[in-house]
Amino acid sequence: MTSAHQRLGERISRFRGTRGGRRPSPATTPGGRTIVLTCSDYLALAEHPAIADAMIASLRAADGPAPAPGPCLPDDHPQIVLGAEFARHMGARAGVLCASGWAANTGLMQVVAGPDVPVYLDVLAHMSLWEGARTAGAELAYFRHNDLAHLRRRIEVGGSGVIAVDAVYSTDGSVCPLPGLVEVAEEHDCLLVVDESHSLGTHGARGEGLVAALGFTGRVDFRTASLAKALSGRAGLIACDRPGFADYFVHTALPAVFSSTLLPHDVAGLAAALKVVREERRRRDRLHTVTHRLRDGLTGLGYRLVESDTQIIALETGSEADATLVRDALVARDIFSAALFPPAASVGRTLVRLSTHAGLTDDDVNRILTACRSLITELAPAPAN
Numbered sequence: 001m002t003s004a005h006q007r008l009g010e011r012i013s014r015f016r017g018t019r020g021g022r023r024p025s026p027a028t029t030p031g032g033r034t035i036v037l038t039c040s041d042y043l044a045l046a047e048h049p050a051i052a053d054a055m056i057a058s059l060r061a062a063d064g065p066a067p068a069p070g071p072c073l074p075d076d077h078p079q080i081v082l083g084a085e086f087a088r089h090m091g092a093r094a095g096v097l098c099a100s101g102w103a104a105n106t107g108l109m110q111v112v113a114g115p116d117v118p119v120y121l122d123v124l125a126h127m128s129l130w131e132g133a134r135t136a137g138a139e140l141a142y143f144r145h146n147d148l149a150h151l152r153r154r155i156e157v158g159g160s161g162v163i164a165v166d167a168v169y170s171t172d173g174s175v176c177p178l179p180g181l182v183e184v185a186e187e188h189d190c191l192l193v194v195d196e197s198h199s200l201g202t203h204g205a206r207g208e209g210l211v212a213a214l215g216f217t218g219r220v221d222f223r224t225a226s227l228a229k230a231l232s233g234r235a236g237l238i239a240c241d242r243p244g245f246a247d248y249f250v251h252t253a254l255p256a257v258f259s260s261t262l263l264p265h266d267v268a269g270l271a272a273a274l275k276v277v278r279e280e281r282r283r284r285d286r287l288h289t290v291t292h293r294l295r296d297g298l299t300g301l302g303y304r305l306v307e308s309d310t311q312i313i314a315l316e317t318g319s320e321a322d323a324t325l326v327r328d329a330l331v332a333r334d335i336f337s338a339a340l341f342p343p344a345a346s347v348g349r350t351l352v353r354l355s356t357h358a359g360l361t362d363d364d365v366n367r368i369l370t371a372c373r374s375l376i377t378e379l380a381p382a383p384a385n
């Protein structure tokens with residue numbers, strides 16, 4: 001009989017074989033001249049002095065409460081207070097902070113879905129939403145990306161349940177059809193969950209996210225977010241209007257019950273980051289300016305982009321080999337991008353993703369466009385004789 005040790009060995013070899021050494025991001029650390037388009041620090045907050053100062057002050061004071069199991073926190077604990085502050089920012093009644101976006105999504109799905117509550121997921125919805133629905137023991141039904149007619153048909157078969165989507169999809173930067181989703185959810189009495197990981201901070205006049213920016217705050221049941229993107233921290237969030245939900249979540253969601261709370265300096269950093277997101281609008285404006293310049297420039301050069309206007313720019317590269325080629329050719333020009341292969345992208349539709357940020361200068365944008373122009377010539381097949 002094959003042992004667990006042998007099985008693991010086989011799995012690792014199979015993984016190595018199928019992956020052929022490919023990796024989504026360059027293997028080296030970016031140097032000083034490198035333009036990094038692989039991270040989600042969209043507002044360039046990682047080096048913001050006010051955020052660093054808040055974290056350092058918290059560490060030096062060392063008087064914050066130590067991490068504890070979630071259900072043990074008092075109502076005036078900084079993590080609870082900050083959760084409420086995030087909710088207010090987004091125009092929601094209640095907010096719960098979690099250890100990560102993964103914990104927020106898996107925990108939420110676990111407590112809202114179940115064997116008697118099916119889940120309808122956009123095929124590109126974040127894996128954490130799928131994983132939570134699976135943990136809940138729910139019937140899962142996917143619908144084609146952003147296809148409302150397909151979603152309707154699924155619900156007509158499966159009945160009222162939970163619809164789960166991303167506001168902005170991390171793989172290709174596309175945006176969910178929010179007005180239509182709200183309509184379908186209301187028509188069929190479904191709960192609507194929208195993951196705002198890639199829109200919180202970047203969308204809306206004060207960075208309150210896509211749902212609030214489009215005026216749907218009272219009509220989306222749950223908004224979740226990873227705060228490791230535009231907020232540049234390490235935590236997750238659930239915002240909603242339902243009375244009693246925060247207490248219910250903290251005492252029943254497995255990631256909340258069986259995992260520790262945030263560290264005091266992380267809470268301090270996130271509080272400072274939220275203030276910056278609200279007050280420094282110029283960062284959002286800059287993000288939109290560089291994004292539009294880059295999108296227009298790439299389209300003008302003849303690149304095929306996934307249609308969107310968000311900060312996640314996805315070049316359609318087709319085969320895995322082409323994605324690797326483009327990614328590596330950009331690395332050779334000191335530009336780091338991410339090549340997305342299955343399961344992050346669909347089979348036969350690999351992408352090279354350029355995530356823009358507010359720290360890009362006009363020179364950086366010019367350098368990216370110059371590199372992409374020369375790349376086209378380099379990669380174009382030689383004309384047949």
Ligand SMILES: Cc1ncc(COP(=O)(O)O)c(C=O)c1O
Nearest residue numbers: 100101102126170195197226228
């Ligand atoms: C849309 C989306 N949701 C959730 C997550 C998970 O967030 P975290 O990295 O904070 O666990 C991510 C991160 O990759 C994401 O892109």
